[in-house]
Amino acid sequence: MSRTAEYRWAVTAPGAALEHVAVPDRAPLGPTEVLLDVTHCGVCHSDVHFWEGFVDVGDRKVPVAALGIETPYTLGHEVVGRVVETGAQVTDCKPGDLRLVYPWIGCGTCEDCLRGDDNLCVASRAIGLRRAGGFADRVLVPDARYLFDIDGIDPSMAATYACAGLTVYSAIAKLMPLSPDAPLVLIGAGGLGQSALAILRAKGHRNTLVVEPREQGRADALAAGARLTFDPADPQVASLIAAQAGGPVKSVIDLVNSPQTATLALGLLQKGGRLVMVGLYGGAISLPLGTIPVRGISIIGNYTGSPAELGALLDLARSGLLPPIPVTHRPPQEVTAALTDLRDGRVRGRIVLTSQKD
Ligand SMILES: [Zn+2]
Ligand SMILES: [Zn+2]
Numbered sequence: 001m002s003r004t005a006e007y008r009w010a011v012t013a014p015g016a017a018l019e020h021v022a023v024p025d026r027a028p029l030g031p032t033e034v035l036l037d038v039t040h041c042g043v044c045h046s047d048v049h050f051w052e053g054f055v056d057v058g059d060r061k062v063p064v065a066a067l068g069i070e071t072p073y074t075l076g077h078e079v080v081g082r083v084v085e086t087g088a089q090v091t092d093c094k095p096g097d098l099r100l101v102y103p104w105i106g107c108g109t110c111e112d113c114l115r116g117d118d119n120l121c122v123a124s125r126a127i128g129l130r131r132a133g134g135f136a137d138r139v140l141v142p143d144a145r146y147l148f149d150i151d152g153i154d155p156s157m158a159a160t161y162a163c164a165g166l167t168v169y170s171a172i173a174k175l176m177p178l179s180p181d182a183p184l185v186l187i188g189a190g191g192l193g194q195s196a197l198a199i200l201r202a203k204g205h206r207n208t209l210v211v212e213p214r215e216q217g218r219a220d221a222l223a224a225g226a227r228l229t230f231d232p233a234d235p236q237v238a239s240l241i242a243a244q245a246g247g248p249v250k251s252v253i254d255l256v257n258s259p260q261t262a263t264l265a266l267g268l269l270q271k272g273g274r275l276v277m278v279g280l281y282g283g284a285i286s287l288p289l290g291t292i293p294v295r296g297i298s299i300i301g302n303y304t305g306s307p308a309e310l311g312a313l314l315d316l317a318r319s320g321l322l323p324p325i326p327v328t329h330r331p332p333q334e335v336t337a338a339l340t341d342l343r344d345g346r347v348r349g350r351i352v353l354t355s356q357k358d
Pocket of ligand 2: 107108109112121123
């Protein structure tokens with residue numbers, strides 16, 4: 001099958017303007033592969049780090065070259081596209097279908113991948129870093145099982161669900177089932193916090209307590225469904241939360257994960273409590289080890305989420321219960337400006353590169 005000329009916006013040097021490079025002629029598709037025309041691609045904070053040439057692991061910055069990623073590479077992991085061509089064994093989508101890409105794909109053959117936890121695979125092939133991503137005309141997905149129907153969902157919103165939305169959905173899922181009035185402490189009311197509050201409200205949870213230093217952030221959290229908010233600068237914050245939680249605190253999600261927030265979170269947890277760490281602020285704390293077994297506490301790390309969780313999040317979105325996040329649409333050729341604006345803090349909500357093709 002002949003195809004039109006195809007281009008990508010590639011990182012050729014750390015932090016430099018992305019280059020519009022031609023993609024070599026593609027080999028015929030493998031049996032499970034799907035080629036999509038990119039219609040929407042969100043620009044994420046982690047794209048800014050990858051563009052600048054490192055991955056932030058919290059306490060240090062790992063150069064992307066140390067991960068075996070060679071320049072040029074193509075970023076963009078929040079991808080919605082229209083199917084152009086499918087491999088011989090693909091039956092669940094056809095040319096013309098609009099699909100969201102699950103980007104956190106693994107090797108596809110290890111125990112984690114076969115169980116459906118691709119995001120935990122040690123041989124990650126994540127789209128938008130290890131495989132070419134959505135800052136491009138087209139994206140090649142190795143298996144149709146990583147594609148999701150987004151019928152009834154705004155494609156720009158759907159794109160953002162692949163990263164931030166999925167991450168907080170998965171963090172919340174690690175604390176479920178939880179009765180609607182059991183206290184859940186959420187640390188951080190920025191973009192992830194807003195998404196978390198929306199998901200918790202959609203799931204019918206009624207007792208979220210938000211810790212957030214910014215006054216505006218606390219006001220936004222109350223508007224988004226938090227029952228109470230707290231300023232971590234208050235020296236009494238831990239005892240105030242404990243007194244007003246309406247029950248023992250056994251569930252905390254830390255979207256910041258700094259030494260201060262982790263210390264607060266661990267201090268709040270009652271017997272059997274679970275702390276889900278999401279944020280990548282980094283740093284280190286010293287932990288009185290005896291308290292972990294004696295109090296039966298679990299500390300759980302959360303990195304993105306599984307394909308099944310993305311499907312469940314899309315079902316929640318289809319129910320109409322997730323309020324929209326503000327989105328700025330930009331044409332793909334403005335990708336470098338979009339990354340720069342995001343880096344410099346000039347963006348409210350999300351940027352989604354939107355192609356005129358759709
Ligand atoms: Zn992201
Ligand atoms: Zn794997």
